Amino acid sequence: MTTWTHPAVPARHDSGVAVLDKASLLLSVLEDGPASVSRIVRVTGLTRPTAYRLALALQRLRLVTRDARGRYLLGPRLSEMAVLEHGDRMLALAATVLPELRDRTGAGVRLHRRCDGGQLCVAAAESSPRVADAVPVGTAFSMRSGAVAQVLLAWEEPEVLYRGLARARFTAAALAQVRRRGWAQGAGALDGGAVTLAAPVRGPGGRVVAALSLSGPAALLAGGAAREFGGAMIDAALRLGEASDG
Incomplete structure (x- = not known):
C-alpha cells in the first residue's frame, strides 16, 4: 500500500484506506488557508485529476468550499x-x-x-x-x-x-x-x-x-x-x- 506523503506535509495520513489518506492530505493543505488545485498538487504530490476529483467530492459533502477567486478552503x-x-x-x-x-x-x-x-x-x-x-x-x-x-x-x-x-x-x-x-x-x-x-x-x-x-x-x-x-x-x-x- 502506498502512503501518500510529501516533505511539506506531516506524515499523519496512513489510515489504511488510500482514498481517505489522499483526502486527509488535501484537507491538511487547506488548514493553512485557501489553495488552488495547482498548490494542492504541488504540496501533496497528488496528480491534478485526483486532486480535482477529491476537491469536488469534498465540496459536495460541504467539507470544502471555494472562495471568490476559485480557490478551495475548509467548508462549513x-x-x-x-x-x-x-x-x-x-x-x-x-x-x-x-x-x-x-x-x-x-x-x-x-x-x-x-x-x-x-x-x-x-x-x-x-x-x-x-x-x-x-x-x-x-x-x-x-x-x-x-x-x-x-x-x-x-x-x-x-x-x-x-x-x-x-x-x-x-x-x-x-x-x-x-x-x-x-x-x-x-x-x-x-x-x-x-x-x-x-x-x-x-x-x-x-x-x-x-x-x-x-x-x-x-x-x-x-x-x-x-x-x-x-x-x-x-x-x-x-x-x-x-x-x-x-
Whole structure:
C-alpha cells in the first residue's frame, strides 16, 4: 500500500484506506488557508485529476468550499461539527453575555443558529416578558426574511447562498451590504413595528456559526442608536465566537 506523503506535509495520513489518506492530505493543505488545485498538487504530490476529483467530492459533502477567486478552503460542515462539540461553552457564556447586552441596550437579545434549513432561537434575554416581540427559546423561523436570516446566509458558500436567495424576500444586494457593514437591520421576528439588528457569531476558521440579535421598538434601535448598539452587539458576538472556538 502506498502512503501518500510529501516533505511539506506531516506524515499523519496512513489510515489504511488510500482514498481517505489522499483526502486527509488535501484537507491538511487547506488548514493553512485557501489553495488552488495547482498548490494542492504541488504540496501533496497528488496528480491534478485526483486532486480535482477529491476537491469536488469534498465540496459536495460541504467539507470544502471555494472562495471568490476559485480557490478551495475548509467548508462549513467542519465548523458546524465543531459547534456541536463546543456549543455548550458558547451557550454557557450566552447566559452572561445576553443579559449584559440587554441591560446595556434595553433591547431583547437572542442567539440563533441554522437548523434544518431554518433558524432556531437557542438563547434569549428579553427586555420584558410582556414584550409583544418576545421569542421563546426553541422557536424556529424560516430563512426567508429578517436581519437574522440575512446574517446567517450572507457569508455562506455560493451554492448555499444562491439556494437561499431563491426563496428569500431579500436580495443579493442586501446581503452584499450586510457583508460590507458587518451586521444587518430589519423588521422584528413577530411584530412588524419592531426593529431587529443582527451580527454574525464566528466559530473555527471564521465561519458564521450563529447570529446574535437585538430587537425592540424603532424608537430604541433607529438612527445613531442602531450604530451605537450595533457596535456593542458585535463585541458581544466576538465574545461568543471565542467560546465556540475554544
